[in-house]
Structure formats: structure tokens, C-alpha cells
Amino acid sequence: THVVTEACIRCKYTDCVAVCPVECFHEGPNFLVIDPAACIDCGVCIPECPVEAIVDEKDLPPHQAEYLELNATLAVQWPVITQSREPLPDADDWADRQDKRALLSA
Template sequence: MPYVVTDGCIKCKYTDCVEVCPVDCFYEGENMLVIHPDECIDCGVCEPECPAEAILPDTDGKAESWLEMNREYSTQWPNITRKKDAPADADSFKGMDGKYEKFFSPKPGTGG
């Protein structure tokens, strides 16, 4: 049972979760993070660290549609293992609905 990142992360991209992950299973896109589901050990330490509440266990009904998206992009984007500053306008996007349709970018981040 891995954890997944949902659209709540888009345009917020807080990286508090990355700092606590013991297996470095986060990958960075241009404006969000994803978790590689085959690398996640289901420890759950990332979930409470996310200010945007964008991380859910894959058993949560809301997470189901995000599992394949996390799997796909975690094989395309660079691994991120260190906390970075969130975008300056991250708080203004926190809690916004429909972020995937409005803002998702398939471009990779810089990793690190």
C-alpha cells in the first residue's frame, strides 16, 4: 500500500515530505512532486508533513486515480532528496480545486 501525491501538490510543491522520506521515493516535476509506488515502503511519515494535504494512502478512494499518474511520472522525472523552498505563491494555490486541469505540467523539475 504505497502513498500517492494528488493534485493538491500542483503549484504548491512544498517539499517537507521529501525531507522525512527514508527511501527517497519522491520525484520532482516542474510544479508538483510524485511518489514512485514501487519504491514507497508505506511508512506514512510523509503524509502529515504535507502542508497542502496532497499525500494519501492508495487505499483512500480519492487516491485511486492518482496511482498510475504517480507511477508514470516517477519514471520520467528526477529524484528529489532534499527540501527546497516552495514557490513564492504556493500558499495562494493551497486548497484550490481543479488544479490538474488548470495547471499540471508534465515537464520535469530539477531534482536534487
């Protein structure tokens, strides 16, 4: 599966959603996740994300390991998003921030 990682938090640009052929993205208040049961590992979303938040699970950095399970867990709880929309209003201010994990709203 592919995994949305920390860089997405508080940004939610949603460019990824527009290219997904299987509608595997689910939307929370300030983060998107990929449903591992739906993802076909095509990888077309990877270059779409302006903050490079999406990785193949085999490329998941060790310090972001928890995002594998987070995507799976939150995908069940959150609704599907099938169309791109405006990013969060202050997305650009958060794009380069590190250590955003505590800011994830579930």
C-alpha cells in the same frame, strides 16, 4: 503505495521529501510524485504536507483515482528529489484551490 494528489499542484512545498527514508519522491515543474516501486508505505510523509496532498492508495478519493497511475508514470520520467527546498513562489495562493489537475506541468 502512497500517492501525491492534486493539492500538491502549483504548491510543491517539499516538506514530504525531508522525511522519506527511501528517497521515493520525484520532482516535476510544479508537482511531486511518489515512486510506487520505492515507497515502503511507512506513512511518515502524510502529516508533513501542509496541504494534505499525500494519501495511502487505499484512502485515495474516487475523484482522484487517476493520481495512482500518474504517480507511477511520472516517477519514471522525473528525477529524484532528496532534499526539501523553497516552495513555489506563489504556493500559498494555490494551497486552497480546487480543480488544479489541468495545471499540472509534465
